[in-house]
Amino acid sequence: MIAGDGRLLTILPAWNEAESIDAVIKEIHREFPGTDILVVDDCSRDATAAVARSAGAKVVRLPYNLGVGGARRLGYRYAVEHGYDIAVQMDADGQHDPRYIRDMVEALSEADLVIGARFAGEGEYRVRGPRQWAMRLLSMALSAIAKTRLTDTTSGFRACRGELMVFYSSNFPVEYLGDTVDTIVQAKRSGYVIRQIPVSMRPRQGGTPSASPAKAMVYLFRSGLALLLALVRR
Amino acid sequence: MRLVFVTGTTGLIMLVVIFELLRRRQLREKYGALWLLVAIAVLPLAFVPTLLDGFTSVLGIASGLSLFLFLSVVFLFLVSVHLSWESSRLEEETRSLSEEVALLRADVAELQESRERVTTP
Numbered sequence: 001m002i003a004g005d006g007r008l009l010t011i012l013p014a015w016n017e018a019e020s021i022d023a024v025i026k027e028i029h030r031e032f033p034g035t036d037i038l039v040v041d042d043c044s045r046d047a048t049a050a051v052a053r054s055a056g057a058k059v060v061r062l063p064y065n066l067g068v069g070g071a072r073r074l075g076y077r078y079a080v081e082h083g084y085d086i087a088v089q090m091d092a093d094g095q096h097d098p099r100y101i102r103d104m105v106e107a108l109s110e111a112d113l114v115i116g117a118r119f120a121g122e123g124e125y126r127v128r129g130p131r132q133w134a135m136r137l138l139s140m141a142l143s144a145i146a147k148t149r150l151t152d153t154t155s156g157f158r159a160c161r162g163e164l165m166v167f168y169s170s171n172f173p174v175e176y177l178g179d180t181v182d183t184i185v186q187a188k189r190s191g192y193v194i195r196q197i198p199v200s201m202r203p204r205q206g207g208t209p210s211a212s213p214a215k216a217m218v219y220l221f222r223s224g225l226a227l228l229l230a231l232v233r234r
Numbered sequence: 235m236r237l238v239f240v241t242g243t244t245g246l247i248m249l250v251v252i253f254e255l256l257r258r259r260q261l262r263e264k265y266g267a268l269w270l271l272v273a274i275a276v277l278p279l280a281f282v283p284t285l286l287d288g289f290t291s292v293l294g295i296a297s298g299l300s301l302f303l304f305l306s307v308v309f310l311f312l313v314s315v316h317l318s319w320e321s322s323r324l325e326e327e328t329r330s331l332s333e334e335v336a337l338l339r340a341d342v343a344e345l346q347e348s349r350e351r352v353t354t355p
Contacts, residue, residue, distance in 0.1 A: 040336075060336040066329060074333045081337065174329065 008035040008105065009084040011075030012057070013068050014092035018046040024094050025055040031098040038078055039092065040071040066174065068156070073172035080169040087168075088159040096157040100199045104159040112164040112192035113184075115150065116157030116199035134220040138181060141227055146188045150196050154180045154223075157199060164192050173230075181223065185230040238281055245280035249273040272309075 010028055014021055025037055039052035041061040049059050060078060062071065072089055079087040086105060090096045100116055107114045135154060142153045160168065164187060173182035187194060252273060256266040279285050279302060286298025295301050 058340070060340045062336050063332050066332065070329060070333075074336060077333060078337060078340075 007084045008086040008088065009075075009079045009082075010035045010037045010098075010101065011040065011072065011079065011087055011089045012037065012052075012092040013040045013042060013071035013075060013089075014044065014048050014052070015042040015065070015068070015071075016044045016046050016048060017092040018044070018048045018051050020094045021048055021092050022051050022055045024090075024092055024098075025052060025057045027094075028090075028098040028101070029056065032101045035088070035101065036084070038075055040075045040078075042066060042068070042071040069172065069174035073168065073174055076165055076169040076172055080166050084165070086159065086161045087165050089156065091156050095201050097199060097202060100157070100197070101159070103197050104157075107195050107197050108159055108161050110193070111195040112160060112162070113187050113194045114159045115152065115155050115184075115194065115196040116159075117150070117152035117155055117196040118199065118201050134223045137220075138223050138227060142181070142184050145185060145231075146194045148194060148196070150184070150194070152196070153184055155199075156180065160187075164190075175226070181226045182230040182233075185227075185233075238283065241280040241283065242277075245273065245277045249277065 010032075012021070012024065017024075021039065025039070028035065028037055037057040039048070039057045039059045041049040041052070041059055043062050043065040049061050053059050058078075060074060062074065066074075075089065076087055086108060088101055088104060090098070096116065104114045104116060135152070138153045139151050143150045167186075167190060168183070171186060173186070175182075184194060249270070252261070252266060252269045255261045256263070256270070261269075279298075283299060286301060288298075290296070290298045290301045293301070
């Protein structure tokens, strides 16, 4: 096992990802054979669960759609109940490159939470307009809170271990954006160490993006609200 | 007089509806009791709208009905906040239940698989 740290679970929350999930699972197995893969099927209407199972992943299927935050929380709960030591959370659409899992798990030896950051030098990922302002605002605020430079706080590519995983299994914020912003604030407030490592993003292999440019202003507003709530929450 | 007729019948209909819902066990007792109390407290005012005027003149409010309107807005606000709180809590509870169901089904599937492996070597 890399980092000599015991069992590792890769969590893939998936909603209608039947086209891409097979390739994603196989690539993770090829790049990082030491990990078990859990697909949290968020009540897809297509064959996501069946495809994932035949590709060799463990599957849990939610009885109704809970959103990506809810699916992730279930993933962490599964990891804790089945005695895993490390959990890596990725997107199921193939945007995250499993080659970086190794680096992230290694970085966990000095941190409790490792974020795979898209703007930290590697790759070509770019966004513009209000969405970019929102991401900048969040990054600046959260860097100050976490006392370390965080450039991509909304990244869904992250790894955590031990106690923080247990904490997430019952406290992972399930609301939109809360799942990305709140986790960092909560983690920091509970005294965990956060690091980021640069990763490059790839185009999606299937499915449709969950946000359109028209929703960018709403995104800006909601991220501000999510940040505010995260800061004052008990 | 016509005004009293309108407010009076409205109050009575409200009372009957709540009572009927309670009788058919469609309302939890705590909500039923709350609305019954409100209906009973308000009903005299529906028939005699000037009932509060003596009290409000002491407080410096021109009409008993404006005090009543003010209090009902405050009351309805509190009730709707309470209901939002309650529904947030319910959502969290059903969420935990759905997680539980998903985990249990995964466990059952795993058990079934391992049993099939034992019975069909």
